[in-house]
Amino acid sequence: MSSINRRNFLKSSALGTGLLILPSGFHASAQAPSNKLNIALIGSDGRARAHYDSIGTENVVAICDVDEEHLAFAGEVFPKAKRYVDWRECLEHPDLDAVVIVTTDQTHAFIANWAMLRGLHVYCEKPLAISVEEAQVVRKTYMKRKNKLATQVGMQRHAHPNFNRLREIIKDGVVGELQEVSAWGNRQIPKPGYLPDAGKPPKHLHYDLWLGPSPYHPYNPEYFSGRPGANCLQWNMYWDFGCGQIGDMGSHTMDIAWNCIDATVPTAATATGEDYNPDVTPVRMTATMEHPANDWRGAVNVKWYQGGDMPKSPDSMIDLNKIGHGAMFKGSKGYVIADFTKRIIIPIGNEADMTYYQPRKEDELIPAMGHFQKQWINACKTDLKTSCDFKYSADMIEHMLLGLAAYRHGGRIEYDPNKGRVTNSTKANDLLKRPYRDGWSLKG
Ligand SMILES: NC(=O)c1ccc[n+]([C@@H]2O[C@H](COP(=O)([O-])OP(=O)(O)OC[C@H]3O[C@@H](n4cnc5c(N)ncnc54)[C@H](O)[C@@H]3O)[C@@H](O)[C@H]2O)c1
Numbered sequence: 537m538s539s540i541n542r543r544n545f546l547k548s549s550a551l552g553t554g555l556l557i558l559p560s561g562f563h564a565s566a567q568a569p570s571n572k573l574n575i576a577l578i579g580s581d582g583r584a585r586a587h588y589d590s591i592g593t594e595n596v597v598a599i600c601d602v603d604e605e606h607l608a609f610a611g612e613v614f615p616k617a618k619r620y621v622d623w624r625e626c627l628e629h630p631d632l633d634a635v636v637i638v639t640t641d642q643t644h645a646f647i648a649n650w651a652m653l654r655g656l657h658v659y660c661e662k663p664l665a666i667s668v669e670e671a672q673v674v675r676k677t678y679m680k681r682k683n684k685l686a687t688q689v690g691m692q693r694h695a696h697p698n699f700n701r702l703r704e705i706i707k708d709g710v711v712g713e714l715q716e717v718s719a720w721g722n723r724q725i726p727k728p729g730y731l732p733d734a735g736k737p738p739k740h741l742h743y744d745l746w747l748g749p750s751p752y753h754p755y756n757p758e759y760f761s762g763r764p765g766a767n768c769l770q771w772n773m774y775w776d777f778g779c780g781q782i783g784d785m786g787s788h789t790m791d792i793a794w795n796c797i798d799a800t801v802p803t804a805a806t807a808t809g810e811d812y813n814p815d816v817t818p819v820r821m822t823a824t825m826e827h828p829a830n831d832w833r834g835a836v837n838v839k840w841y842q843g844g845d846m847p848k849s850p851d852s853m854i855d856l857n858k859i860g861h862g863a864m865f866k867g868s869k870g871y872v873i874a875d876f877t878k879r880i881i882i883p884i885g886n887e888a889d890m891t892y893y894q895p896r897k898e899d900e901l902i903p904a905m906g907h908f909q910k911q912w913i914n915a916c917k918t919d920l921k922t923s924c925d926f927k928y929s930a931d932m933i934e935h936m937l938l939g940l941a942a943y944r945h946g947g948r949i950e951y952d953p954n955k956g957r958v959t960n961s962t963k964a965n966d967l968l969k970r971p972y973r974d975g976w977s978l979k980g
Contacts, residue, residue, distance in 0.1 A: 573657070573916055574631050576600065578623045578647055579638035580610035582764045583661060583690075587636055588613050590909035594634075600626035603760075604740040621742050623647050624980065632656055634686075634916055640771060641778040642750045645670035648926070650980045652677045652685060657916040659909065661690040663783030664929045668937045668968035672956045673978050675930035686915035688922040689929035691791045692908035693876045699795050700902040702865075702874055706796040707832060710881055710893045711867025714833045719793045719863040720841035720856075721785040725773055729815035731756035749976035750776040773817050776970070780817025781842040782936045785861055790840060791924070792863040792874055794932045797836065799827045801953035802935050807943035809845070819843035823939025840939055850882060941967040 575591050576598035577584060592613075600620040601607040607619050620626035623643070627635070627650055634657035637647045645665040651658045652674075665671040678687055693699075706714060733754035737743035743755050753776065762770040772778030802825035809821030820843035829835045841847055847864055849856045850871045856862065865872040869892065870883040883890055905911055905923050915922045942949045945964040951957070958965040 571917060573633040573913065576626050576629055576632055576635045577610065577614070577617070577638070578626055578635055579640075579661075581606035582638065582767050584610065584636075584638040585764060587638065587659075587909060590907065590913060591636055594913065598626050598629040598632065602742040602745040604742075622745055624650070627651055627654055627656070634658070634913075637661060640746065640748070641666050641768070641783055642776065643748045645674050646749055646976070646978055646980075648687075649674050649677050649978050652681055652687075653979070655681070655684065657686045657912075658926075659688045659690070659912045660926075662787035662929075663779060663933050663936075664689045664926065665933050665937070666779040666783060667970040668934055668941060668956070669970075670978065671930045671934035671937060674926055675934075678926035678930070682920070682925070682927070684920070686912055686920040686922055687926040687929075688908075688912035688915070689787070689924045689926070691787055691924045691929070693788050694791055694795065694923050695905050695908040695911075696877050697904060698874065698877050698879060699792065700904070702792065702872065702879055703796045704896055704902060705872065705879070705881070705893075706865055708893060708896065709867075710870075711865050711872055712869030712888075712892065714797070714836055714865060714867050716837050716839070716866040717793045717797055717863070718839040718841065718847040718866075719786075719790045720846055720859075721781055721789050721861045722842075722844065722857075723781055723785050723860075724819050724843050725769055726819050727773055727816050729813065730774060731758050734758075747973070749972040751971055751973060773819075774815060775817060778817070779937060779940060781819075781821075782817070782840070782940050783933065786840060786842065786936055787933065788876070789861040789863065790932060790936060792876065793838065793865070794928070794935075796865065797827070797833070797838070798830050799836075799838065799935070800931045802827050802838070802938055802951060803953065804948060804950045805938040805942040806948045807939050809943050810843075812944060812946070817940070818943060820845055821940075821943050823936075823942060825935050825939055827935075838935070840936060850884060854880075854882070937968075 573594040574597045575594050577596055578600040580599045580601040596614040596617050598620060599607060599610045599614055599617045600623050602621055611619060618629060635651045637644055637660040641663055644660050648658050648660045665674055730753050734756040737755040759771045772784050773780045804826040805823060807821055807823035809818040822845045823840045825838045827836050827838055846856055859875050862875045869888040873880045912922050938951055944967050949958045949964045950960040952959050
């Protein structure tokens, strides 16, 4: 980024103008200077720019980036922060309260887990984990400390009022008995395999730290050639760096459905898709996760479609292909189709006269959550309550990753959620983990 662009960015950011949005219910005492959080921002550029305003009200005491040019950029925004290139050293910065993680996906579960083990509140960009084992480990650490720590995964679309409205109407029976849930995303970024060796990385990039726990792959500048905030699309489809669309748009889109169904971890998964590529996650895939009944609904299959695979439309009047990222709830009386901000209710059949459904009164609506990142900052200082904490989010990504494991396995997997194991195939069980380089452990 040129220095002129950088100046423009700083000028136009709310931080520069002093414009900061506080959620309703934000405690006045939490705004006292003495009550500011000491925050470390790990991964300081790219998507991190979307966090500058919300953490700018706090003490950003440490910033960390494997790219020293990115660190210098963030250093202009947070001149008082100490700079680090290795997140393990950054987590030892004295008197930290909280961390915001905006690094590559292969490091999320590591940094999140290490941070919680040090008693730190954590905001982690999506996806929280890229293997089932990582989701299990992070959730376990969180559950032991949930009375002390506030956590949030970066599924900020959750703040759209549509999320609450959908939860209300599905739970209140607008489709009758809930029978099946689908979510889909049409993003397609096909790649043949890992990129070829392109020589030495530039001096400002600590490439070995960028690889972090993942197996070695030679440097290639294409992994770093995306625009800020979208560079993840250069690396998140490779098995050792991400989990493809499951973790990318899948984290946002499945959240539309997940927020409505009170599911935890599935008991079985099946998947089909394009041929398996050992380097790259599939573009096209359909995964079905089987969830047991809970106290308000029967057992449901939750389906994830990506890369061109789509659920069948309930009626020829409706072209689901016009909804790039959406969700559909099928019930005994009809359907609800939704994207992030809108919903369509479709009663189907002669008996679907809507008399079985009573819209809520205004005072019965689920309250708005306010600003998504601020909800976490506020929670760190008050009641620790967030909408996408590490229980909700680890369950959701574990469910998605079990679908991906079923795709790799090429057959149905049966899963014991309590033991966290595949019970019908040792080979499939091995797919719940991913390989790490020597010297890297999730528990540090
Ligand atoms: N919530 C959303 O809507 C949203 C949008 C975009 C990206 N994201 C997520 O944000 C994350 C970053 O995406 P991006 O496009 O900014 O990627 P990026 O490749 O630009 O990385 C972000 C920053 O982290 C630094 N970095 C990478 N690995 C690091 C490490 N191990 N330690 C310290 N710094 C490291 C990079 O140098 C860069 O400055 C991804 O996990 C992505 O899924 C979320």
